[in-house]
Amino acid sequence: MERAGERTARPLTGFDEESSAPVPEMLGSLEGSPPWLQSPDSGWERLRELFRRDEHRKFPEESIYIIKTTFTAGLVGFVYGGIPGYVNAKKQYIEQCGGELYHNRLDAVQSMQRTANRGFIRYGWRWSWRVAAFVTIFKQVYFCYLWEMSRRLCS
Numbered sequence: 001m002e003r004a005g006e007r008t009a010r011p012l013t014g015f016d017e018e019s020s021a022p023v024p025e026m027l028g029s030l031e032g033s034p035p036w037l038q039s040p041d042s043g044w045e046r047l048r049e050l051f052r053r054d055e056h057r058k059f060p061e062e063s064i065y066i067i068k069t070t071f072t073a074g075l076v077g078f079v080y081g082g083i084p085g086y087v088n089a090k091k092q093y094i095e096q097c098g099g100e101l102y103h104n105r106l107d108a109v110q111s112m113q114r115t116a117n118r119g120f121i122r123y124g125w126r127w128s129w130r131v132a133a134f135v136t137i138f139k140q141v142y143f144c145y146l147w148e149m150s151r152r153l154c155s
Contacts (some may be wrong), residue, residue, distance in 0.1 A: 049147075066104025066139045073135035074128045082120040089119025 053059055093115040102108040 062143045066136060066143070068141055070132050072094045074132035077131030078124040078128040080131070082124030085123025086116045086120040087124075090116040 049060070051059065051063060093112050097108075098114075102111070120131075124136060
């Protein structure tokens with residue numbers, strides 16, 4: 001016999017009702033609870049839940065994780081795009097310089113490094129925001145998917 005808030009788990013090899021054991025539900029019944037404790041139904045509501053603060057004015061752990069991975073992805077993208085940009089700008093400067101006159105070797109090296117640094121920043125920025133945007137969207141979809149799967153498993 002089942003009680004309120006419990007389900008009966010039936011073993012795969014059981015033949016009768018006596019071999020089943022009651023299993024308590026993980027969340028219980030949320031029908032009479034306030035709306036903020038009920039699981040969100042729509043995708044937009046689940047997305048809003050990622051940015052809603054709790055009673056201690058803290059963001060959910062998933063939101064903090066998304067922010068950290070976005071920042072890390074931005075740094076990785078900056079380096080990933082910046083290093084080839086630096087090398088490419090340096091090679092192009094050496095090829096196009098064509099023996100310009102400089103006052104000394106230090107001026108020539110500084111001019112080349114300025115050009116290479118501009119290439120690093122230019123290409124690093126391009127890759128940085130693209131990788132960060134991709135990772136942010138991916139993580140949000142991933143967490144909404146996990147949220148939906150956990151909601152389906154618990155109900």
